[in-house]
Amino acid sequence: MSELWIQPTGATLAADIHGVDLSSAMNDTTFGRIAEAWAQHLVLRFSGQKIDDRILMAFSARFGELDRVPIAAASLDRADSDVVADARDWVAVISSVKKDGKAVGSLGSYELVWHTDMSYNPLPPRASLLYALEVPPGGGNTGFLNMYAAYETLPDDLKRAIDGKTCIHDSSRNSAGELRRGFQRTLDVRQTPGAVHPLVRLHPVTKRKALFLGRRPGAYIHGLPVEESEALLDAVWAHATQERFAWYQKWRAGDLVLWDNRCVMHRRDAFDESLRRLMHRTQIVGEAVLAG
Template identity: 55%
Template sequence: MSSAAAAISSATSSARVHIRPTGAALGADVLGLDLSRPLEADTLQALQAAWDQHLVLRFRGQQQLTVDDHIRFSRHFGVLDQRPLAAKGLHAQTAALPQEITVISNLRQDGQALGGLGDGEAVWHADMTYQTIPPKAALLLAREVPAAGGNTYFANLYLAYDSLPADLRQQIQSLECVHDASRNSAGELRLGFADTTDPRQTVGAIHPLVRVHPGTGRKSLYLGRRRNAYIQGLTLEDSEALLDTLWAHAVQPQLTWGQQWQEGDLVAWDNRVTLHRRDAFDPQARRYMHRTQVSERTA
């Protein structure tokens, strides 16, 4: 598919569907689709092709989506992960949602949290790379958004790899990195993990610094999270210096794109070849989102 807007015919709608690239390093808008309606196989194939090319797809104006609609659409792209059992203190309203839905919110009701991640800044990361098989994608639907702040930014790890100096690309080809499992993207220590400041003691999955995407066959950087990451086989000093270099390169503005949320936005990203982060926002503002997560597993 070219970088120009591509028309896709849909038998479920009288309108034509268009893919409109953002013009930045990644991201595209999908125009003209009502995701609450059934989609034909050729439309879904075209969406997957656009997703493979642009890494992040944005579907605006999806306020009408029910929880079941969100789940059904997400399932077109693979098996959905279930959220962990509700943490102590999470409101019963959230616990009653289908297990495929995770709530991302700063809101509280009856003194209990409705969701996770609150209102602080979430640093650059990919989701759950501390697992041996991290999720391949996520689809986040904005139910309520603040008037300002809370924007989400994405980085293109294909371009990050391609634009590295040749000698650095060669240096990292066979290196592997330990991804820290002890803290989440908001920097909060997970229950049951020790707090360590020595990356050589990091507990988590080990992944190559250079990963081949199973769908496209392209190479990309694979970074996960910066804190407590450690490159095996290097001294701590060399590991820190190399990771600092790779991270500084990967999140340069020319390799990123920013999503300014509107109510009804559904944003889908390929977790294998992107990083993302979120701006902080007024803690008194309301932000409430539903998220599905597509597994890399096939069953």
């Protein structure tokens, strides 16, 4: 293993980790430097990796307990995805690939809106790791947003308005806005299904405050008239999704990207549905969301 070095992207978040071969054994000192870089930069990219699912799981597990694949994703026909048998409960397939007309992974080729992974759960994942096996020549880029910076630069009137407030995180729709199986459309946002979390959360490791927004559709701020909740959420989202807080990952096969789901939002660009894009994802079990 060559010497590890860290190269920030120059944006408000994300850094490249060089000099690490994830297929080789990693000592605690090296992992400690990676963990420190993650706390500082929120998103880390490891390029040029050649790993299988067992290695992906083992590296992921150093950040905490592995989270199970969501039930809907686990039920997909993944015979063409090369997920090893003992990894099927822990490695999700994010793919546009079809076999005999059936998807072998989830989320297809369409655009995904800004979101926080599985924030509709009481304990959202603390981290997500996404490894690229096949990528199209263009499109399918993933954007990331720094929610520390978004909160810290929030105008004072908006900070006051959301102080102590909680918000519903919609569990009925996926990241593309599609209604999940078993759910019905909710016309009144006050009745949106899903977990309730503080709009400002305290990161358990860095002790910094971050906006925690989940997804915009279906959200509702408890205790406010619907019109007031909608206006306040629109204002906060307009601020948080500015390009000055963003960095975009342009995928190459062999890239592994790790992000902190507690202080980062992300989205995906659409791409040509006739092209193959195949990725494997792991997630790390989260902890209770602390109010900031």
